[in-house]
Amino acid sequence: MAPVFERAVVVGAGLAALRGAEAMREAGFAGPLTIVGAEPCRPYDRPPLSKHVLAGTVPAEATTLPSALGPDVDWRLGSPAVSLDRVGRTVRLADGRTLPYDRLLIATGTRARPWPNPHEGRLAGVFTLRGRDDAAALRRALAARPKRVLVIGGGFIGCEVASLCRQLGLPVTLVEPGPTPLARVLGRTVGAFIGAIHAGHGVEMRCGAEVEWLEDADGRLVRAHLVDGTRIDADVAVVALGAVRNTEWLDGSGLSSDPGGIDCDGAGYVLDADGRPDRHIAAAGDVARFPHPLYDDRRVVLEHWSQAVAQGIHAGRLLVGATPERPYGELPTFWSTQGKLVVKSAGLTEGADAVAITQGDPAAGRFVALYGREGRCIAAVAVDSARWLPAHADLVAARAPFPPGGTATDRPKGVAVFEPGFA
């Protein structure tokens, strides 16, 4: 079908933006296509940044994503979008220029949540990890063999960095205010299993502890002071406190957006403050908050690689009229490589009231945890057991009864059901 509009603009130049732009072209849109990126480089892949790039096996510049886009794309890189005028249908950039659009894809993603004290956050030796430059800088610091690395925050990025440091043979301390690492996403029960594996590899775990302030000498980090008075000497600190969504530029646009994301309808169009879809604009990736059909239309934001790909493609096709306006709802999946440990998941654990180890043995460092809510399977997490995830993902997608009956290979005798340990 021939698209009935002229100009498409993609704001954001990450994975979701790239896949969305490619999907527009593939669906037959041949008009002017502009991609706006805050960073000065073409879209790159983030998962390797906290793994291969930090390990030094892949240079940060080598993460550029392969692309099916041709030369007929106007790249506006290095100047972020600062405001949106939905009446005039224009996007204004930081360099003062204005881009008109007929169709707009918003995929502005997230940035690392900074250390709350800006002065301490700027000290030499204090890092965050989100972009390619962050990874290159942190790699240089790790390659200089610091005496100890302090990781602040026990989420996925924190666990990846800490375990990677152990692979590099560096002493590392991980400070996490919660009772276990990964407790917010996986719950305390599974978080404790994974924490024990990392501790076994030599990560010094300080759970239930909080960094109060960072001490420097001549502008260089020398130690961290915990709230309980403990001091940790460290010359590198990685602040891994999660991400902040890049939605500020939409303030005043009349869209329903806040620091938690941009609201979308089930089709993928963004909603205005009155809850009406704007059919000229779609959102995808880390900023899109949408009702998930597999989870009773609960509105979710998913910061997953596979989500960026699938939703980017969906939104790109939607905007050029190539997809029927049916709800978007892939089963959420993600993975995290933590040293040699590979954690993969399917589904969403939020709201789980029970968790069962259905295969393997946490003490042996490999297991599958199946999460249940009100007697149905809602998520599965495979720790060094990725091969079993597809079968468990089927249970989640089918909302199969929880806990699963019957026996299976490598299943503990009498599957025990635990309290998942969400706050």
Add this chain to the structure above:
Amino acid sequence: MSDATLLGQVKDFANRANPYPVYARLRQNPVSCQDDGTPEGTWVAATHGTIASLLQDPRVSSETLPPADRPRTGNPLTDLIVKPLKDWMMDRHRVFIFRDPPDHDALRSAVMHQFSRERVQAMRARSDRLVADLLDEKCGAREIDAVDDLAYPLPVTVICELFGVPREDEPKFHGWATQLATALEPDSLSDPEIRAANSRTFDAIGGYMADLIKDKRRHPQDDMLSGLANHATPAGVKMGDYDLIATAILMLVAGHETTVNLITNGLLTLLRHPAELERLRRDPLRAPRLIEELLRYEPPVQFRTRRTLSAIDIAGVTIPEGADLVLLLASGNRDETVFPDPDRFDPDRSGIRHLGFGGGLHYCVGAPLARFEAEAALTALAARLKAPRLIEDPPPYRSGAALRGPKHLRIAIDGIA
């Protein structure tokens, strides 16, 4: 209602040369219960999707062999003490294609650790040399048997050298391997005579291996058996003697009974598609692509057996707990919903997701060996055989329905270049 005699037709030797029409009929029901002479029947998965899913399903077990049970001898000492003890040991130390995690994983990882990159690459170069030598031996001939002259001796030599089995002992293995390979045929699970013969053969080859392993401990060489016998993996896995014997037997038998079919089926297919043979002759770099299509089109292992540990709902049917399963890999490879025009041999098709090496945790350990051996053999045959013609089409087949391939492949030639 589906036809429940189709599995019987798959096993029927009359269909050995071309089982594919029977598979096509089986695919009309993705999963069906087939007659096997028991009240429960055998469940057959015939489509790509159902096979791939069951290969990944933790409710599907590979522990399909019934408990070992040697025939009684009449000697009370043997029957009451030695036999139960041997049966017990055999049950606890199955070869790992018949075992589930976690035991399977430790054994497999130990073997994978021995399949080092250096070792595989050295053997790749070596197999080119072996092929050249085998063909040189036939250089004045006007007729060759592709099985006896190349397809059998090549993989056998490769696996013997990798494992450090003296080449002069190989003739002993020929009969042992043929007998033990019947364990992959469904009837071996129930036929007491086959099982008794397998037990005796296992004892014989096991005795040989025990001696060889002792020798590898006293005089370690740079081979896989020495590595397995003397060193733990980085994860700390070191096999006990019974597992080591079983694993060595598995590798030796697999080396004898599978790649031979890939090479022979490959040459047969090329002779039936002369344009492809000619293209390979002109461009040996087509070999990898061609071999992937062969693994789809004529896989050496046509199917594998499994057992369900729980009831499984799949493709609109419920396979009950404890059911015997046949995963018809070669049928999944001809699934028209995945491979357009599936009965056409087309090395240029894109994205060949074949099931020729199985899938899931039992995915063929020797896949890299099979690939480079077939590549070495087929490129050399294409380059050196002058005007090859099939003498018999179809050729005579070996008895196996699971491990399927020609017994002989006689080819008339004008010479060997």
